[in-house]
Amino acid sequence: MALKIRxxxxxxxxxxxxxxLGALLFSLVVxxxxxxxxxxxxxxxxxILWEGSFGNLWALEGALLKAIPLFLCSLGVAVAFRMQxxxxxxxxxxxxxxxxxxxxxxxxxxxxxxxxxxxxxxxAFLLGGTWAFIPAVLKLKLRVNEIxxxxxxxxxxxxxxxxxxxxxxxxxxxxxxxxxxEFTSGAVIVGIGTSRVHWGLLFCAVVGTGLWAFMRFTxxxxxxxxxxxxxxxxxxAKIRYGLLTMFVMCxxxxxxxxxxxxxxxxxxxxxxxxxxxxxxxxAIVVAWLARLEPLNIAFGSFLLAALRVGVENLQxxxxxxxAFGVIMEGMILLTVLAGQFFLTYRIERVPLEGEE
Amino acid sequence: xWEFTIPLMAAxxxxxxxxxxxxxxxxxxxxxxxxxxxxxxxxxxxxxxxxVTSFATGSPWLAFLAGGTAGLxxxxxxxxxxITCLGNQVVSGxxxxxxxxxxxTFLGVPYVGLAAPGFDPFAFPLLSAIPxxxxxxxxxxxxxxxxxxxxxxxxxxxxxxSLGLHVTATGEMPAAAAAVGLKPVAxxxxxxxxxxxxxxxxxxxxxxxxxxxxxxxxxxxRGWIAVALVIFAFWRPxxxxxxxxxxxxxxxxxxxLQAMGTHIPSSLLLMLPYLLTILVLIFSAWRGRRIDxxxxxxxxxxxxx
Numbered sequence: 294m295a296l297k298i299r300x301x302x303x304x305x306x307x308x309x310x311x312x313x314l315g316a317l318l319f320s321l322v323v324x325x326x327x328x329x330x331x332x333x334x335x336x337x338x339x340x341i342l343w344e345g346s347f348g349n350l351w352a353l354e355g356a357l358l359k360a361i362p363l364f365l366c367s368l369g370v371a372v373a374f375r376m377q378x379x380x381x382x383x384x385x386x387x388x389x390x391x392x393x394x395x396x397x398x399x400x401x402x403x404x405x406x407x408x409x410x411x412x413x414x415x416x417a418f419l420l421g422g423t424w425a426f427i428p429a430v431l432k433l434k435l436r437v438n439e440i441x442x443x444x445x446x447x448x449x450x451x452x453x454x455x456x457x458x459x460x461x462x463x464x465x466x467x468x469x470x471x472x473x474x475e476f477t478s479g480a481v482i483v484g485i486g487t488s489r490v491h492w493g494l495l496f497c498a499v500v501g502t503g504l505w506a507f508m509r510f511t512x513x514x515x516x517x518x519x520x521x522x523x524x525x526x527x528x529x530a531k532i533r534y535g536l537l538t539m540f541v542m543c544x545x546x547x548x549x550x551x552x553x554x555x556x557x558x559x560x561x562x563x564x565x566x567x568x569x570x571x572x573x574x575x576a577i578v579v580a581w582l583a584r585l586e587p588l589n590i591a592f593g594s595f596l597l598a599a600l601r602v603g604v605e606n607l608q609x610x611x612x613x614x615x616a617f618g619v620i621m622e623g624m625i626l627l628t629v630l631a632g633q634f635f636l637t638y639r640i641e642r643v644p645l646e647g648e649e
Numbered sequence: 650x651w652e653f654t655i656p657l658m659a660a661x662x663x664x665x666x667x668x669x670x671x672x673x674x675x676x677x678x679x680x681x682x683x684x685x686x687x688x689x690x691x692x693x694x695x696x697x698x699x700x701v702t703s704f705a706t707g708s709p710w711l712a713f714l715a716g717g718t719a720g721l722x723x724x725x726x727x728x729x730x731x732i733t734c735l736g737n738q739v740v741s742g743x744x745x746x747x748x749x750x751x752x753x754t755f756l757g758v759p760y761v762g763l764a765a766p767g768f769d770p771f772a773f774p775l776l777s778a779i780p781x782x783x784x785x786x787x788x789x790x791x792x793x794x795x796x797x798x799x800x801x802x803x804x805x806x807x808x809x810x811s812l813g814l815h816v817t818a819t820g821e822m823p824a825a826a827a828a829v830g831l832k833p834v835a836x837x838x839x840x841x842x843x844x845x846x847x848x849x850x851x852x853x854x855x856x857x858x859x860x861x862x863x864x865x866x867x868x869x870x871r872g873w874i875a876v877a878l879v880i881f882a883f884w885r886p887x888x889x890x891x892x893x894x895x896x897x898x899x900x901x902x903x904x905x906l907q908a909m910g911t912h913i914p915s916s917l918l919l920m921l922p923y924l925l926t927i928l929v930l931i932f933s934a935w936r937g938r939r940i941d942x943x944x945x946x947x948x949x950x951x952x953x954x
Contacts, residue, residue, distance in 0.1 A: 298952045327755075379739055431927070435934040440686065440739065441877045442930060445923040448870055452923075456916040574747060581740050616754035623690075623748025627726060630736035630744065637735075638952070 297643045301636075308636045309584065316628035324621050333611050345606020346599035352606070354489045358560070359598035360591075361493045362387070362552040366576035367594055368504060369548030371585040373425075375508075376520045376541050382428065382443030383549040384573025385450030386421040390550025391557040392454060393420035395473055395564040398480035398557075399462065409479040413554055421550015422543035424450060429542035433535045451569055458564055472565035482559035493555040497591075500548065505587045517541060549573060571619070575601075578626045597622065657901055658785045663770075665897025666789075666796050667692070667854040671875035672882065672889045673803055674720070674847030679879055680807065681840025682820035682945040686742025687727050688848050689872025690749020695720040695852030697753040697760075700863045703856075704765040712765070713792065713853050720849015721842050723749060728841040732834055735949045746872070753865075760863040767857035768792050790858045792850075799847070800886035816840050820943030823950045833950055851875070870923065877926045881933040883941040892929065899925050 305311075325335035345352055366383040373380035393416035401409055424446055431437035455471070464474040482491045508514040520527040520537055527534045552572065557564055579597055583589035604618035671688055678685045685691075699716030703709050727745050730736040768790035777787035786797075807813040816836050818826040823833035855867045874896055882888035903918045911918075 381743065431931065435931055437927070437930045437934050438877075438880060441873060441880075442927050444873050445870075445877075445926045448923040449920050452916040452920045456914055459916065460914055577740075577743055578747065614755050614758050616751045619747060619751030620755055621751075623744050623746075623751055626744040627730060627741065627748060630741050631730045631734040633736060634734040 295643055295645050297641050298638050299641050301639050305636055305639075312629060312632035312635065313582065316625050316632055319628050320621050320624035323624060324617065327617070327620065328611075328613070331613070333613070338607060338611055338613070341607050341610050342600075342603040344603075346603030352599075352602055355602040355605075356595060356599035357490045357494065359601050360594040361491075361497055362556045362572045363576060363579060363598050364497050364591060364594040365500065365552035365555070366549045366572050367579040367583070367590045368501060368587060369545040369552075370576045371580040371583070371587075371590060372504070372517070372548070373541055373545040374580055375585050376517055376538065378429075378432070378538060378541065378545075379440045380425060380428070380443050380542060380545050381440055381577065382425060382446050382546070382573070383552075383576045384569070384571065385443070385447035386424045386546040386549035387553040387556075387573050388447075388450040388454045388569060389424040389546075390417035390421040390553030391564055391568055392450075392457065392553075393417040393550060394480075394554035394557050395457075395462065395476075398476045399473060402477040402480070404479050406479040406481075410482075413480060413558065414551060417550040417554030418547035419550075421553065422547040424550075425542040425546025426539060429539045433538055447573065451566075454564070454569070455566060458566060462564065464563075470565075473563045476558065476562045480558055481562055482555060491555075491559040493559050496551070496555065500551070501587050501591060508587075513537070513540075549576075575622060578622045581626060582629060655781065655784050657905060658898070659788060660901035660905075661894050661898035662786060662793060663789060663897065664859065664900045665893040665895075666793050667851040667859060668871050668875055668878065668896050669796050669890060669893035670799070670851030670854060671848045671872060672878040672893055673799055673886060674844040674849075674851065675875050675879045676844075676882065676884055676886065676889060677803070677847060678724075678841050678844030679946055680820045680884065680943055681816050681837045681844075682823060682943050682948070683728070683731055683837055683841050684738045684742065684947045685724065685727055685745070685841065685844065685848075686739060686876060687724070687745025687749060687872075688742075688875050689868050689870070690746035690753075691720045691723050691845055691848045692749075692852035692855065692868040692872045693753035694723050694749045695849035696856040696867050697757050697863065698849075699853035700757075700760060700765055700856040703767060704760065704763065707766055709767050709857055712767075712857055713850065716853025716857070717846045717849040720852060721846040724841050724845020724848065727845075728838050731949060732837050732841070735951070738947050738949070750868075753867075757863055757865065761865065762862065764862045765856075767861040769858075792854050792858050800890050803886040812839075817943070820945055823945055827950075837950070848872075848875070874922065874926055877930055880942075881929045883933070884943065885941070895929075896922060896925065 321339065325339055328338040329335040346356060347353065366387055370380055370383050394413040397409065397412040397416045401412065428439045428442040428446065431442050432439045458471040458473060462473045464472055482493055484491050485494065508518065516532045516537055519530050520532055520534060556568060561568060575597055579590060579593040583593040600621060601618050604615060607613040607617065608615055671692055675685060675688050695716040698719030699712040702715035703712035723745070727741055730741045731738045770788055770790045773787035773794065777783040807817060815826065815831050816839065818831060819833040819836040826833045852868065856863060878889060878892040881892045899921050903921050906913065906918055907915050
């Protein structure tokens with residue numbers, strides 16, 4: 294008997310789901326071992342994680358709350374990935390969006406919400422989009438690798454944010470803490486009803502549906518998908534690849550910018566460095582796990598947001614460092630990547646020569 | 650003038666050294682045709698492994714090796730996912746970085762702020778007496794001296810050994826390599842693992858020589874700079890040395906300006922290395938047009954069905 298790798302004749306129907314669940318299970322087991330290695334009760338830890346993620350209404354609200362920025366960032370990342378453009382810069386574009394929104398909020402504090410909110414969203418989109426536009430131009434005109442340029446711009450964006458909150462935008466009454474003054478009521482996105490979840494959720498639903506419709510029904514959306522097959526295919530299809538690249542990157546950065554705007558406005562009500570908790574990097578994990586599909590991204594964002602909330606619970610109850618959640622994210626992604634092998638290939642047992 | 654410049658250049662060599670190890674490691678990996686964006690994560694894990702080993706055994710040399718080994722083991726995940734499972738190289742590398750930063754922070758918690766034995770600078774006999782050059786290059790620690798030799802070994806390996814030639818072949822054209830009876834899969838494993846080992850040595854340098862203590866975020870973007878420097882260096886070890894010291898110089902310069910208490914806010918000074926990375930990429934794109942990139946870089950080898 295020998296094992297042989299064969300290409301599948303037809304795709305494995307439930308493969309993606311099976312692989313995802315398998316990866317989830319695998320990383321839960323390894324994380325449990327990691328907990329045990331720290332001298333904690335692994336089973337109890339997993340229960341606390343579950344309880345913190347999905348166990349009660351408070352947890353579910355928390356997950357929804359964190360899913361909002363994650364969803365927007367991930368949607369942005371996915372649009373670019375669709376075209377095989379590696380925008381790793383959601384983290385920086387998120388920061389720029391927050392900066393843009395804050396800029397407007399601090400400049401026009403007396404405007405009512407219907408005057409100020411549009412300004413904040415427009416500026417957040419513009420700055421986030423610009424932050425993604427730079428690497429797009431560098432890629433097109435000079436063939437500068439966008440993976441590294443978007444990444445470097447992340448570091449620069451975070452330092453820019455630091456510069457602003459430690460310097461020109463610092464609240465004089467903050468006792469030296471790096472933060473801007475609190476936003477006026479017109480700049481704050483409020484909760485839906487009495488819940489902690491705010492109207493940003495509705496915004497996500499609109500943007501998500503809009504993007505789905507755009508990809509499905511417009512010529513540009515079709516061109517975008519076709520370009521994902523490679524620059525050469527795009528050229529045959531007479532697609533203006535350069536223009537499309539710039540457009541997609543701006544869209545991608547703009548979405549992340551919106552996430553930054555919403556998070557600053559609805560959750561923190563001011564700009565401060567604690568805004569940056571790595572949504573932009575988690576967004577890459579979500580986008581890839583969701584196979585770049587908007588609806589899957591919604592589920593994926595909720596799932597990984599719930600994981601974050603659960604880890605916070607773990608942190609409180611068992612003093613587990615927050616990095617535990619990051620490890621799980623990395624592990625799930627790596628396992629899914631390895632597992633995707635089985636989507637295209639199968640392993641068959643073939644008899645050796647002379648064997649029956 | 651000199652009393653500012655010479656210490657600055659010596660500091661440039663020191664802070665360029667971890668970047669040099671990592672750049673050569675990534676270059677090794679890419680020569681075999683595999684893109685590894687996990688450098689940042691590998692460095693973080695290796696820095697912790699080296700620190701813990703030094704802390705537990707008191708032996709910096711053992712710790713240095715432990716860093717390299719941790720790098721090799723961690724890179725083997727990337728090798729398995731990309732070479733055996735044909736996973737996307739870009740995404741796998743990113744996952745590796747996320748995982749590595751997580752693991753090093755998570756396991757490093759009990760060590761934050763602690764110190765461990767490491768490597769200290771000493772005057773290299775005879776060579777340190779050379780004016781200027783001696784002061785810059787030969788009043789460093791042992792790991793810096795080792796890093797002088799590695800680019801030479803690297804060059805010899807690819808120019809003068811058949812194994813080096815075979816690795817290059819799998820990076821250029823794995824199908825042709827297989828056709829003449831080489832084993833591209835095994836060669837790629839070799840490139841990723843030795844590359845991981847070198848990257849790990851760079852990580853170890855951070856906790857053993859650059860600082861002697863453990864803090865979170867020790868890698869601080871150096872892994873990404875290394876990835877960019879491979880492009881800048883056109884996959885040649887000599888230019889990697891120049892690039893690494895250039896970055897070391899900017900990092901040292903920026904620290905010195907801060908220490909002198911300039912009026913420039915520190916956050917703006919800290920941007921310099923990242924801005925420089927982008928400039929360096931623009932420069933190499935303008936000069937090189939990527940002619941020397943391994944032709945099969947980033948593409949996986951499909952198994953014959």
